[in-house]
Amino acid sequence: MRYLFALALLAGALGARAQGVLTFEQELHDFGSVPEGTQAAHEFRFKNTGNQPVVIANVQASCGCTTPDWTKTPVLPGKSGVVRAVYSSAGRPGVFSKTVTVSSNAAIGSQVLTIKGTVLTKEEQKKTLTPADLARSPRLVLDKPDHDFGRLEAGQQLTAHFVVRNAGKSPLVLGALTSACYCVGYKTPPAPIAPGQSAAVDLVYAPRQLGAAADAVVLHSNDVTATGDAKLTLRATVVRTLAPESLVKESGTAVPFK
Template sequence: MKRKLFLLTLLCFIFACYTAKAQGKLIFEKETHDFGTIAEGTQATYVFKVKNVGTEPVVIPSVEASCGCTTPTWTKEPILPGKIGSITAVYNSAGRPGPFHKSITLTSNNSESQRHVLYIKGMVEAKDAKTVVTPEQKALSPRLAVGTTSYHFGKLEKGQKSVAKFLIRNTGRNPLIIQGVKSACNCVTYRTSVAEIKAGEVATLELRYAPTVLKEQNEVVTVLSNDLIMPALRLTLKADVVEGKASKDMLREGEQPTPFR
């Protein structure tokens, strides 16, 4: 009897140890991002990367920003062990000159803490502000160079999200940082393959476009960087925007929606 009781206790202890270890655990690449100085009107975007170093999937059911000026999006599907998820923060600087420091709080089944706070900060330069750049600063400035300044998507459905990729090179002497993008439609966000592009190196700039207006579109996107000589680079996204075929088919009684071709 004592032997059976001992074995039962031992099995319970082993199971408890396994359960304690079999949990998801999130590790963030960084918890605070400083945009530096950005121009007023910029949609400043940063992608926080997070890795699950635990043994069970981690789910992030909600992410909340400290104010309406910051819009978060995040990985909705479970982050499996060893995989990487992301939390994207977009700060709308329009009409908000001056310093900013915002928080993004996420809730998850992370084993160590179910609530985690990320931060974005920076300085918004007013539209009428004038910056004097010395010759020495110009000589040391990073320089943004791009092979082509336009991208044609062809035919897109209204609201369909598509990505245009541009190769950009830093031909200057200091690290190049893309600080944000501006567009009249407010339907373009961005991400870069690296946070800082070192002198002489090449990176990929992705512009994510979701058109909201029908017919042929030529969206001018201003890319803002810490290039002191040309801080605003203009790129053009072209597309023939049409009504989604799936939505049309749903209006026809008795018919199932078909993919757009």
């Protein structure tokens, strides 16, 4: 009996030690100064220092301004992975400190990572730059100030095509989009634009209200001049359906049996 009891204790002890362990290289990242309008991104790297695979079930941010991503596949013992945190600084000047909570099947099931920094407005950024820095800075030039979709069926999602040119002397980085309607986004994340070059920027538009819509959008960038945050307007007349009126009426008419 004592022998069986000892075996049970040993098996329990071995089972308790058979777990994955997420060991992060760092649990806090300080961005320092962040230009307003940019996306501040950092990858927290970790290694599984345990003896069982680790699966991250979820990563929850403390606010909607932080978007997390992470290694979705099981991380085997001795292997590494990442948790990526992206902070959207548009319209959020000042000091920030945000957390992301990592939930997994590791020995410590919940771990908290922190990002912090200070978002500088355009005017604050200018104060940190010399005249030579300003002369080398990027310059955003937008090909047109607005786009009119015409008649748009409710529930439709259409794309507006713009061209952005960098008239400056350093790479132009396009940041977040802000709008009061929260109905505009990038079709694909824009890449940095080299000095003297142009790039197509496609904006996806999905207005929610019926009737005439005119939504102002701010396109943020690392251009610190007056044109650095480009303002544009997306217009549309939103209707319930684009089907011909006669077909709509016909579809609602009862047809008797013959």
